[in-house]
Amino acid sequence: MSSFMQTLVWGIFNGAIYGIAAMGLALVFGVLKILNIAHGELVMLGGYLGFWAFSALGLDPFLSLVLVIPGIFVLGLILDRVVYRWVVRQWGEEKIKNSLLVSFGLGLVLTNLAQWLFTGDERSVQPSYAGEGLNIYGVLMPYTRLATLGIVLVVTVALHFFLRKTYPGKAILATAEDYESAELAGININRVYMLTFALSAALAAIAGQFVTFTYALLPSIGMFWTLKAMIVIVLAGTGSIMGALPAGLLLGIIEALSGAYLAQTYKEVIGLVIFLLVLIVRPQGLFVRK
Amino acid sequence: MPTWGRLCMPDKFLQIRDVSVAYGDIQALWDVSLDVQEGEIVALIGPNGAGKTTLMRAIAGLNPLKSGTIHLAEKALHATPAYKIAAQGVILVPEGRRLFGGLTVFDNLELGAYSKRARAVRGDTLKLVYELFPLLTERRNQRANTMSGGQQQMLAVGRALMGVPKLLMLDEPSLGLGPLVVENIFETIKHMNDQGVTIFLVEQNAKKALELADRAYILEQGRIAGTGAAQELLHDDRVQQAYLGICPTPET
């Protein structure tokens, strides 16, 4: 029984990271209406920035969030201004295709940038308390993972509050719903787009931080995380920003269970297969009322 | 009490000169010229598909101009982004309400005052809007997409008012609404005009529009087909036949 619980708990821990990795992509897709394939690269860069903070400055991975979040936020501002701005104002099919291609090219650039700066060696961050944790009825819960889950929950609540209760947040939601009406109301939607993109980058960076001590940190992990994020947002329903966390948790649990009870090989593939099934059968996602 | 912004330039308020608008290769407006004087109510009538909405959107900055100029008291509006046009007080209530459905009544109104100019007086403007539309007060925390058509229209007008308009443009405000609601809205428009807001109105309901307006333009197939004082047009034979559904009385 405890091994089932352990698997479940592990699924939740992983799922939390999937959730926050996806939240940013959900924001970008919902507001800017583009699919940013380079989102995974933003996760990767966030991880590398955290790694640098750890190895060069000795900062604990949770503390260095203070550095990483603004850092990647600024990167997001720059990327929007320099690259994505030109695509976001396009129309329909053109916009979708161009955003896919542009973000793919950008992903290449960022991956190689990381490779150039940090080499292709696998990196990780192991804080001093990495091995320790709680042990409840035989179920292990490392402190790092608990802190991760905690931060993800806090960030999710904060994001919800920001979007629903603050003025700029409401402007973002309004732009997502009807950008023309938002403009008519005097909202500078270019600025909204830039803010949203930077926000999504910051969320990706947080996920990246968690990756440093849970998964492998390599320049090439961008695609892996982009796909994970896409699976989650399709599960959640592409309009749903808040659905990203429950969908992420669900994915984490499904993966963990299939890994434990079917075979490790299926663990990686199951997510993609579910993704395809949901896309084809119920494209509006699992968490959106239709 | 917010001042609705008299510009003290009695003529030369909204000036549209030789405006042409095209959707790709399809031209919708041909060399349209018209004026709206400060403090007036001007109506734009014409058949479906004439281009009235296209013109409104072009003024508001949503449609780019193929050629021509639009000025508001000497300030160029063409080639200006839509949000800047709104910030200057030229506010459009678009066709079909176009609210932020997932947000509450209060949110919608609040967002209407996004520009710096409007934000400064937001509290007062909100009070005014609540006075004009009491049922918005009751429903302030209700989500916009759960309201009826008439209530939504009031919210749309209210949101536009939150921007402290100098020129309020309305595209088909009566569309799909019952007569009582329409009456209410037109009364509000008149009231705002009395307060000094210039009104530019597109209406399918030509009779109501001409009764309310001071002057009117007729747009047919993307071109201005006529203009005049509203009262004159109301009694003009051709207008009566084409838009008011009044057939000529047979000669006796």
Next chain:
Amino acid sequence: MKRPAEILSMARPSRRWRSPSATVALIVFFVLFPLLMGDESMWNLFFRICLGIAMGQSWNMLGGFAGQTSLGHAAFFGIGALVTRTLWFHGTPFVVALLAGGVAAASFSLVIGAPTFRLRGAYFAIGTLAVAEVLRITVGQNQPYISNMSGPMIASYNLPTRYWAVLALAVATCAVAYLLLRSRWSLGILGVREDEEAAQASGVAVLRHKLIALALSALFMGFCGGMFAFKEISYYPENPFFPTWTFEALMIAYIGGLGTVVGPIVGGIFFVVVRYYLAANLTDVHQLIFGALFVLVVLLLPGGLMEIWERVKRFFARSIRRRDRRAAKD
């Protein structure tokens, strides 16, 4: 009555390949140059160029002509490589193995085609990406060990033979693309590309047109994979399934000029040659430069290199006309 290819060429800045003499000259160049140069690196470079042209042309059939952006073409490349390699290593003559590889890829594409084409735009793209990744991971798990050519195979390895084979493939792929553009199919697919719903309303069998594009595209991409299996002495079976192959095909098609026959040819040459020299001289950053170049092309020059060519020609045509007009006035 305008022929389909003419209408298609009017809708895009594409050029019908009008001069057979230029075609022959190009092929002759591709035959002679490596022969005369003789050294191994030249053969390899030209092999890569031809492979690039064939890959770009394949992606172009689906992405350019039909307007369906696929991010999963590596699946077809990989299947072609896998089937060809397996059959060939088990004694099947190479040509048969190659054909089998292509057909396997095409068949697979039809199987996934019908459901994935229900997705539009972005969803189709990431759907294809997901499919390719599923294949990659599955193959990677199932066949983790490196695939090596046997002793006798290495002993009898002839690089020029392999080059002739891939050159033939490149020529064949371009020929098929050209014929496609002259067929009735191209008229329907142009409608699908520009406005799918309108095409459907005017009676175009949208799904069938798309499936034809997909199958042909997958077939030739599968052949490319087979060529890869033919040439490479050893590689991990997972390798041909990596998204890098999709992106190479995509970039070549895009940089050259989407929707044209000449585009992938120009793109293939440009892409492979530039990469070769960048990799040799700026090893660390060559991919970075490529990514940046690609982004610039998408943003500024959606017509690719062909668009530059068109603009240059138009500029010269205009200046010649101006000069003639001035001369006529005097």
